[in-house]
Amino acid sequence: MAERPLLVIAAGGTGGHMFPAQALAETMLSRGWRVILSTDPRGARYTGAFPEAVQIEQVSSATFARGGILAKLIAPFQILGGAISAIFAFRRHRPAVVVGFGGYPSIPALAAATILKLPRAIHEQNGVLGRVNQVFAKRVDAVACGTWPTELPEGVTGDHTGNPVRRAIRDKAGSPYIPPGDHPMQVLVLGGSQGARILSDMVPAAIAELPETVRAYTRVSHQARPEDHERVTAFYAEHGIRADVQPFFHDVPERMSEAQLVVARSGASTVADLTVIGRPSILIPLAAAIRDEQAANARGLVDAGAAIMIRESLLDVSSLSEHMALILENPDGAVKMAHAALTIGLPDAAERLADLVTTLAERREIGHET
Known part of the structure; x- marks a missing residue:
């Protein structure tokens, strides 16, 4: 043989x-x-x-x-x-x-x-x-x-x-999207496999600034670098925000499929996962990327109406909070974004x-x- x-x-x-x-x-x-x-x-x-x-x-x-x-x-x-x-x-x-x-x-x-x-x-x-x-x-x-x-x-x-x-992502392909509302809402924060300090600096404060009607229902899964773990965890706790902070999530497919919103770097794998599972996202391309490849990765989702891209140089707590509220307070728009992500996916x-x-x-x- x-x-x-x-x-x-x-x-x-x-x-x-x-x-x-x-x-x-x-x-x-x-x-x-x-x-x-x-x-x-x-x-x-x-x-x-x-x-x-x-x-x-x-x-x-x-x-x-x-x-x-x-x-x-x-x-x-x-x-x-x-x-x-x-x-x-x-x-x-x-x-x-x-x-x-x-x-x-x-x-x-x-x-x-x-x-x-x-x-x-x-x-x-x-x-x-x-x-x-x-x-x-x-x-x-x-x-x-x-x-x-x-x-x-x-x-x-x-x-x-x-x-x-990965097969674990494909198994979640097109998972039904539960629009945001007056129920526990999951926000998944991903900084890539290495974590991202700027997301640890900005996202917790942006969530704290959400309208109380939104923040009360928000649950966060936040990937942070080990050196940022303690301060990020403490911030969420001090502001009464339920959060699971880890340096690396081994169950991203499960967390993404349950999320109402994903805030992330626009690495190629993250973008691919978003288009296969189908979730609204706010993407912050890595500014240090020499060839600006993360902005190129995000462009397809943005053009499809599935994501909001914020350049790192323009990122601040207030604008990020406003964009998050725009999605979490607009269930019909969030559903359209989730469906739009699926239109450009290649499972x-x-x-x-x-x-x-x-x-x-x-x-x-x-x-x-x-």
């Missing part, structure tokens, strides 16, 4: 890379493939929800974006070491396809696949290519795009697959990306036969 084909997924760094990688892994396993995840120690922190059948291999990698001069000098040698290890590993495992999801931890696997001329692809979650994906865009067989349109280098054609969402994004992977493998087989 022929051995099942192997997919190597290269991802790491943040949940924005790891969540769609997890979704592809789940889908390829269901199609009878074997899956290896190539990541670094930082990315390994997000592997707890990956299926047990996924083999996790940690590789040596590094980033030029953080650390001092010495760390930046050492980084190329760490990446080279990881690439050499990946070459030996690929000769042993013989992957049918290698897919990179961006971030420096994907460099060793993509470099090895390029050197060995294995079928390879990258998936870009944002509307603008990240640094690593920019490097490999012209060196892979396919560029899968999560946000459409995506800015691509001249001569590169993208495949609009959408951003794959089958993981299947689309899996189809692309399968096509690359089939092309290779045909090439070998001829």
Whole structure:
């Protein structure tokens, strides 16, 4: 009996890379493939929800974006070491396809696949290519795009697959939306997988400024950095606001499906989750993003009438509170926003990306036969 084909997924760094990688892994396993995840120690922190059948291999990698001069000098040698290890590993495992999801931890696997001329692809979650994906865009067989349109280098054609969402999100796809009213209302605050200090600075105070008729019914799930946890928890308690503050929510699908409003950064995974489950949102793009990709991610939801986008430079407590009240005091409008989010969702994004992977493998087989 022929051995099942192997997919190597290269991802790491943040949940924005790891969540769609997890979704592809789940889908390829269901199609009878074997899956290896190539990541670094930082990315390994997000592997707890990956299926047990996924083999996790940690590789040596590094980033030029953080650390001092010495760390930046050492980084190329760490990446080279990881690439050499990946070459030996690929000769042993013989992957049918290698897919990179961006971030420096994907460099060793993509470099090895390029050197060995294995079928390879990258998936870009944002509307603008990240640094690593920019490097490999012209060196892979396919560029899968999560946000459409995506800015691509001249001569590169993208495949609009959408951003794959985890099975737990797909299970909540199109969950019935309960409009805001005189009943407990859930507000979900997400700062991305790393949390966001500005949301911890602004959102609690904005909720405290809500009209009493709204605030009395508001319940908050707030993702905050560990160093902000104590002060955020204390603020909510002092103002009589029921809140669950945690550094990371492992049950985001459940919390989002129960939410009347989501206040969040506009990372690609968060935006994809919002369009699959269908919830009104207020999005605050990360101002420090060099390519302003989070604003590009939010634009589709804003244009569809599903979200309000507030630039970080324009964010203040009063305006945020006013926008929150606008949604929570207008049930008909909130329902329209929830439905509008669903109109631009691609719940089958993981299947689309899996189809692309399968096509690359089939092309290779045909090439070998001829």
